[in-house]
Amino acid sequence: MEERYNPQAVEEKWQKRWEQEGTFTCNEDGKKPKFYLLEMFPYPSGRIHMGHVRNYSIGDVVARHKKMRGFNVLHPMxxxxxxxxxxxAAIENKIHPATWTRTNIATMKKQLQRMGFSYDWQREISTCEPEYYRWEQLFFLWMLKKGLAYKKEALVNxxxxxxxxxxxxxxxxxxCWRCQKEVKQKQLEQWFFRITQYAEELLTDTDKLTGWxxxxxxxxRNWIGKSVGCHVYFPMENGTEALSVFTTRQDTLFGASFMLIAAEHPRVTEIAKGKDNEAEVIAFVKKVKKQDRVLRTAExxxxxxxFLGCHCINPLTGKKMPIYAANYVLADYGTGCVMAVPTHDQRDFEFAKKYELPLIVVIQPPDKALNITTMTEAYTEEGVLVNSGQFNGMKNTQAMEIIADYLEQEGKGKRAVQYRLRDWGISRQRYWGAPIPLIYCDKCGVVPVREEDLPVLLPQGVQITGEGKSPLATLPEFVNTTCPQCGGPAKRETDTMDTFVESSWYFNRFCSPKEEKAPGLNTQKVHYWxxxxxxxxxxxxxxxxxxxxxxxxxVLRDLGVLNFAEPISRLLTQGMVCKESLTCPEHGYLYPNQVENSRCTICGREVVVGKTEKMSKTKKNVIDPDTLVQLYGADTVxxxxxxxxxxxxxxxxxxxxxxxxxxxxxxxxxxxxxxLDLIADIEKYHGNEDLPEPLRNLRKKTHQTIRKVSSDLExxxxxxxxxxxxxxxxxxxYLLEKSHDTLTRRVVRETVEAILSLLAPIAPHIAEELWGRIGNKDMLVTSQWPDYDRNVASEEEIxxxxxxxxxxxSRIAVPADENEENIKKTVHEDERIIRALADKILxxxxxxxxxxxxxxxxx
RNA sequence: GCCUGGGUGGCGGAAUAGGUAGACGCAAGGGACUUAAAAUCCCUCGGCGCUUGUCGCUGUGCGAGUUCGAUUCUCGCCCCAGGCACCA
Structure with missing residues (x-):
């Protein structure tokens, strides 16, 4: 009896062989062209789920394929x-984050290794280790020096x-998810990266990313949200500091009939101070601060x-405009002030109707006359300017530039570019992150930790409760230090960095994962890969x-660390693996194996089937691939x-x-x-003679398949x-009859080799095993990707x-090179066509x- | 709400530059092999209709449009997913 397919044995055998031979270990030298293939590294949440398996299976196909194509492949994890x-986890199970994380990493690494992914494990990095985050702290100090890191107040939940x-x-x-009490917004001093300084370059460089x-x-591009317009200055009637407004619609300036300030803008309380309704304003500001930022600006x-009890002056019409604090204006976009043109902006229109504010039409549509008493919505299309002084009669689109010129001439405004992009807030009031390397000294102020004192290590002994201030702030031995400048007593920054900082440069670290010299990146190696x-x-x-x-x-380029501007040449964004979440009214989210017959296995209550969404540890809607691997093997998965x-x-x-x-x-x-016995010791067919039809067809299919799979993968x-x-x-x-005839055996050999080579990146273990069994001495993983012969692959009949x-x-079969004339002739001889055309005129x-x-x- | 995608048989999907809709696979049904089961192999398989055919009509979320021809392009709508700055 023939030996049966035993995936466990086959897979473990080859995984061991590849590891022993260092098949996937790579370095910079070598005459082959380099290929850096990277999959987004995982957060070690506990166990690998199908989303990871999908992502890494895709990556592994590409990596193995490129290797067979002759590239020097870097494929790290x-x-x-x-x-x-x-x-x-620390709160729930009283386990230290470091222990929890390292245990998870060990488990997940084993799972990934069992999948047979072609990683160079010698390059493994873990961002929570000081060998990694110390360089991030160094980059922070360098950014601070360049003004790219700065502190300001910002709201937190x-x-x-x-x-x-x-x-x-x-x-x-x-x-609050833990106590169900209402969440407030609170102002905190926080560290920011000045990403807005790079807004323009980030935008224009998107054009260079042709592989995305x-x-x-x-x-x-939409996120960066560049808009071109003007700053316009609106003097206050009482002579205090003018309000500056950013607008992209300077053509509607003559229609601006009131002014809006974001409720949370500091100017609001300032203006309202001492006014009759000051209390009302303060109450309103408080209310708006509670409103959801996303919803607030919704249409x-x-x-x-x-009303703030005060007016400003329209710089072009000289008319008085009442000033309102509003919920639909955001303080951190533009200047936080908006000139309201209710006739030509829908939100302003609704606001004006509600508070009975004046409307002035300044753009007249070509086909109808707008009437402020009968308008039911704002007119936002193009038209001709009216009620706009010397600009009357111009098309509003043309008036854009002319009015901008006028504002600049008169000193009433200035052309301006505005981005929606905001600076990147990186402060987190958490323990499990990279400490921000700063010291606060009463005498010297904010003092950076000396570079030679890095890393600022995360202290181990910490109680994580989920309550109270940032965990680091509760540790006097961490907080209390001496000022590097004056030597006096000082306190450490207790916030840690956003974890997006780690993932913003890890791909560089993979190129020199063990580098111990500053800045933790070996330039030569990084620039090779x-x-x-x-x-x-x-x-x-x-x-x-x-x-x-x-x-x-x-930033690293401008700090002189890197010599390139864009880290990613080609990007493949995979879709998510989704699954419906399951919740128990008593126990919250449940893992699929905690549900039996749609009941919670803990308490027996009926579970609620939630919506379908991406698999995540939080939602517990994950599938563990291990059971599938045990049942079918990694290749099948x-x-x-x-x-x-x-x-x-x-x-x-x-x-x-x-x-x-x-x-x-x-x-x-x-x-x-x-x-096996027929093809084991015979050379594959590569001749040119006329083959009998079944063999010719099989060869054709073989070469067509190589062509197809190559282009699908590449x-x-x-x-x-x-x-x-x-x-x-x-x-x-399977359809070919077995035969001892040499020609057949050689053609079959060719087909079998093709199948195994094409399968090698996809199901590498079984392909490798069979490759060896048909008598190959060299490993398939390091062998060449097959070529196809165009002539053999081409169809003779279409x-x-x-x-x-x-x-x-109808359909007709003709030789592939048949000309139009003959085809038409054949068509008109086709019975079904003759019948169908019988009573018709061509x-x-x-x-x-x-x-x-x-x-x-x-x- | 805003930004970005997506919607094709019972299911996953295919159709690569506007040109054969449903490749490949799953599930289901029927059959072969077997004492039996598993495994394997063969056949059927979008819907409706009839004269059961190399048949007719219909069909790619819904409604319109462009075209000789639309799953593919345009417009409007519905539904689903991702992102929305402290999940990663």
């Missing part, structure tokens, strides 16, 4: 190991009952405001992680993940179908074993269709579709070479 879940700062994720419907998906670039959100040739990760990182990484790269959908598409998880992938690998195993990243094609080739091989008025009526014929002939006919 590491851990984005600072973050909130470690602290949550604060729960007064827990006395702690909450992440957005920890606020559920405006309430357009949708990601569009999202980044259909109730617009609210309060960088930029990343192919980056692969979830679409959910389209904006923040990828934008921060681009920014940080430009890899094939299944790749076969289920194209990489960019979201994948709603269902384990239906994994049997099919397993069956396919079994079919591959069996067909090779069946032919150009299209369509692994699902690549696998389909290999399946078809395997099916074709099908031409015949349509009448766009509907398929109008015209459209011939698409090699594809179809459409006959347009009428009755």
């Amino acid at each position: 590491g851990w984005d190991s600072f973050g909130m879940p470690a602290e949550n 604060f729960c007064e009952s827990c006395q702690t700062v909450l992440a957005n994720e920890q606020v559920e419907g405006g309430l 998906p357009e949708k990601v670039l569009t999202q980044q 259909n959100y109730e617009k609210e405001g309060v 960088m930029p990343i040739d192919q980056y692969i990760g979830g679409i959910e990182h389209a904006i923040m992680h990828l934008l921060y990484s681009r920014f940080y790269t430009k 890899r094939v299944f993940c790749l076969f289920a959908a194209p990489p960019e598409k979201d994948l709603e998880w269902s384990d239906q179908g994994i049997e099919g992938s397993y069956r396919f690998l079994n079919r591959v195993w069996r067909i090779v074993m069946e032919h 150009d299209r990243f369509r692994f699902n269709t690549a696998i389909s094609a290999i399946m078809e080739l395997v099916n074709a091989l 099908t031409i579709v015949i349509q009448i008025n766009g509907k398929v009526r 109008v015209k014929e459209i011939y698409v070479p090699g594809k179809l002939l459409n006959i347009v006919a009428r009755d």
